[in-house]
Amino acid sequence: MKENKYTISDVANHLGVSRSTVSKAINNAPGVSPEVRKKILTFVEEVGYSPNTLARGLSKGRINIIALIVGDARNPFYSDLSFYIQKALNENGYMVMVFNTEYEEKREVEFINLTERFNFAGLILISAQSSDLKNVLKELKVPVVLVNRTFDDFNGDAVFLDNFQGGYMAAMHLMELGHKRIGFVAGHITSSSVKQRLNGYLQVLKNYYLPHSENDIRMGDLKMETGYNIAKDIIKDLKNQPSAFVLANDITALGFMQCCKENDVNIPEMISIVSFDDIVYASLKDIELTTVSQHVQEMGEQAARLMLKKLDDSSSKSEIIVIEPNLIIRNTTGPFKSDRFANSKFR
Amino acid sequence: MKENKYTISDVANHLGVSRSTVSKAINNAPGVSPEVRKKILTFVEEVGYSPNTLARGLSKGRINIIALIVGDARNPFYSDLSFYIQKALNENGYMVMVFNTEYEEKREVEFINLTERFNFAGLILISAQSSDLKNVLKELKVPVVLVNRTFDDFNGDAVFLDNFQGGYMAAMHLMELGHKRIGFVAGHITSSSVKQRLNGYLQVLKNYYLPHSENDIRMGDLKMETGYNIAKDIIKDLKNQPSAFVLANDITALGFMQCCKENDVNIPEMISIVSFDDIVYASLKDIELTTVSQHVQEMGEQAARLMLKKLDDSSSKSEIIVIEPNLIIRNTTGPFKSDRFANSKFR
DNA sequence: TTGAAAGCGATACCAT
DNA sequence: ATGGTATCGCTTTCAA
Numbered sequence: 001m002k003e004n005k006y007t008i009s010d011v012a013n014h015l016g017v018s019r020s021t022v023s024k025a026i027n028n029a030p031g032v033s034p035e036v037r038k039k040i041l042t043f044v045e046e047v048g049y050s051p052n053t054l055a056r057g058l059s060k061g062r063i064n065i066i067a068l069i070v071g072d073a074r075n076p077f078y079s080d081l082s083f084y085i086q087k088a089l090n091e092n093g094y095m096v097m098v099f100n101t102e103y104e105e106k107r108e109v110e111f112i113n114l115t116e117r118f119n120f121a122g123l124i125l126i127s128a129q130s131s132d133l134k135n136v137l138k139e140l141k142v143p144v145v146l147v148n149r150t151f152d153d154f155n156g157d158a159v160f161l162d163n164f165q166g167g168y169m170a171a172m173h174l175m176e177l178g179h180k181r182i183g184f185v186a187g188h189i190t191s192s193s194v195k196q197r198l199n200g201y202l203q204v205l206k207n208y209y210l211p212h213s214e215n216d217i218r219m220g221d222l223k224m225e226t227g228y229n230i231a232k233d234i235i236k237d238l239k240n241q242p243s244a245f246v247l248a249n250d251i252t253a254l255g256f257m258q259c260c261k262e263n264d265v266n267i268p269e270m271i272s273i274v275s276f277d278d279i280v281y282a283s284l285k286d287i288e289l290t291t292v293s294q295h296v297q298e299m300g301e302q303a304a305r306l307m308l309k310k311l312d313d314s315s316s317k318s319e320i321i322v323i324e325p326n327l328i329i330r331n332t333t334g335p336f337k338s339d340r341f342a343n344s345k346f347r
Numbered sequence: 348m349k350e351n352k353y354t355i356s357d358v359a360n361h362l363g364v365s366r367s368t369v370s371k372a373i374n375n376a377p378g379v380s381p382e383v384r385k386k387i388l389t390f391v392e393e394v395g396y397s398p399n400t401l402a403r404g405l406s407k408g409r410i411n412i413i414a415l416i417v418g419d420a421r422n423p424f425y426s427d428l429s430f431y432i433q434k435a436l437n438e439n440g441y442m443v444m445v446f447n448t449e450y451e452e453k454r455e456v457e458f459i460n461l462t463e464r465f466n467f468a469g470l471i472l473i474s475a476q477s478s479d480l481k482n483v484l485k486e487l488k489v490p491v492v493l494v495n496r497t498f499d500d501f502n503g504d505a506v507f508l509d510n511f512q513g514g515y516m517a518a519m520h521l522m523e524l525g526h527k528r529i530g531f532v533a534g535h536i537t538s539s540s541v542k543q544r545l546n547g548y549l550q551v552l553k554n555y556y557l558p559h560s561e562n563d564i565r566m567g568d569l570k571m572e573t574g575y576n577i578a579k580d581i582i583k584d585l586k587n588q589p590s591a592f593v594l595a596n597d598i599t600a601l602g603f604m605q606c607c608k609e610n611d612v613n614i615p616e617m618i619s620i621v622s623f624d625d626i627v628y629a630s631l632k633d634i635e636l637t638t639v640s641q642h643v644q645e646m647g648e649q650a651a652r653l654m655l656k657k658l659d660d661s662s663s664k665s666e667i668i669v670i671e672p673n674l675i676i677r678n679t680t681g682p683f684k685s686d687r688f689a690n691s692k693f694r
Numbered sequence: 695t696t697g698a699a700a701g702c703g704a705t706a707c708c709a710t
Numbered sequence: 711a712t713g714g715t716a717t718c719g720c721t722t723t724c725a726a
Contacts, residue, residue, distance in 0.1 A: 005463055007719055018697040023721060033695060053465045054410060055719030058401040058702050065444075074426045083421050086447065095461075097412075097444050100433065114442075116352055118400045224627070254631060261632035280571070284601060285608035286633040354703055365713040370705060380711060402703030405718050 006049040015043055026051065057119055062142075065095045066122045066307060069111050071103045071222065075251055076279035077296060081126060081147065084300025092308055094121065101127045103188065103221060112136050122307050125149065143310035147303045148294070149192050150320075157306040159299055159321035163193045166292045166325035167200025167246065170274045173290070173327055174244040175208050178336035179272060183216040183242035185230055185252060194248065197276070201246055216241075220248050227255025235263050238346050243336055244272035250279045250291055257287075257332070268334030270341060278328055288331035295323050353396040362390055373398065404466055409489070412442045413469045413654060416458050418450045418569065422598055423626035424643060428473060428494065431647025439655055441468065448474045450535065450568060459483050469654050472496065490657035494650045495641070496539050497667075504653040506646055506668040510540045513639045513672035514547025514593065517621045520637070520674055521591040522555050525683035526619060530563040530589035532577055532599060541595065544623070548593055563588075567595050574602025582610050585693050590683055591619035597626045597638055604634075604679070615681030617688060625675055635678035642670050 025040040057063030070078040086096040099111040126147040146158040253275035282289035372387040404410030417425040446458040473494040493505040600622035625640035
């Protein structure tokens, strides 16, 4: 049982070579003879030496850690995304450090600013709201990958859903079921993906001459509790509300359903809902949420790929990956019925 | 917009003082006059200087990051726990780096071994399986907090559920409902908490002279899919199986329920289940899982507290915090009925 | 191919 | 109260 950790100097002394040579050997760098290299690697393996990350980071001005900023790692959509990103990055020698903004812009900026202090190798942003990213990111010299968001003149790497199409598909599905008045519950309205989904939804209303009212568009924040509260408010005056809603995400939908259930509002008989994400709990037999899948695994893997590409070659061309949404029809959407409140207390 | 980051030398030069003095000032260390200190702090604030984490870490031999090793950050129990731990630690100036072992011992050991390379300030272990931790941890010189697990002669800080009591309560509840033959689905059997829960369960069987059969105890691994598969196997021969089960965790239960639902096995009419964790999805109206709460928030906050205490004073006395379980009775457990298969295809 | 030496950005000890 | 200097562990440049 070794008492002290080996340092590169220890290794060098033991072997009677210089630290430079050891460094080259363990980094697979040229300039060291095959025999010496082998001798070094063998010894290193034997004693279990591995270079100190901080020292290396300080020296190289960059540490093999990617910062991953998410809105809330407890949301299955984010935790799945993080999982796949982390997995892919780990396999390529990078570690990931996850930060929760809890959907607060202030914290997002704080975390982004840690990049310099920690010399992170890269930054992946999946937070759901937009702060004035343009200026904050501008000063960064490391690769940045935007996931599920973008902003006007961003010209770096990004991967996101075709959110317009997603919003369109969701509303279209409801329209086809015969719903005339369709509501929309947004996530943080400053988010680019929310805007696009809203636009897709509005397009359906326009194309099919459905009524459009500002009152039918509500602001949420992706939290279950908020979904619950919005449902509560809707139920107060259920008869004068839309018969169907497009909801920001599955978590919101779950909160929404919870409130409906508690108040004997049957889904989808009295109200239809379709949301986004297709988290694992959405497919449970007791839930069966109709939802728009974002293909989270693909999204995560693409994000990691873009990051690795830039890490490998910082001058490589930036890519925008657009993921096609996929509507999964389950049991929270049903045909519109004008007599849906018959035999209910809402009659 | 500054072009280059400031270093401590830049600050020192600008102000005509030495780096030592700047260091003392920004670290709130004694040995610098009030005027000079103020001058330094003002300037630092003005230009937004903050010390490089890697350099400081290398110099101090320790970085303000706590490694948090979990089985799977996608499991809500772990992600909640991580959330609360992270929050408390962040508030005290520490960052957290989360590692997923994916329930593999090999990865757990690998992650633990990163502690030296990264000079992490501390280590919190919440993984669900036990490797030969004793030897791996022995070499570490940083504080370690064990969450929801322990091992024989561990004498450091730890926080865990009274797992024996938890297993006892769960089985007791089923016994009181009239169930005679009660099954048990474990997590990784090497885990200390599983063993304790199993013991609690066995104690009930013993105290009330209920039949005990090895066949009624199955090995799971905390994954939803496994819960599903175990249910599948049980359903094959449903009539000759226990009428109630204690399940390792809510995720397993969700998988179990999914399979039951698909096969028209009604819960709790035909089979009762009680699990552990009380994840947020367990309380959904459409789920209503009977479960044993581990008080995840308290657990997380205690873990963080123990860590902070040791960080603050490495010679402080170690504590073992035992959390009392809380049985939450919902709709997946019901009274035993001998004619439970009447009118069903299992008759 | 090899190694000496400078440097990365801080901290900490020890003179002054 | 200050500041000079060594040091942390590694990388990198440049001579030999």
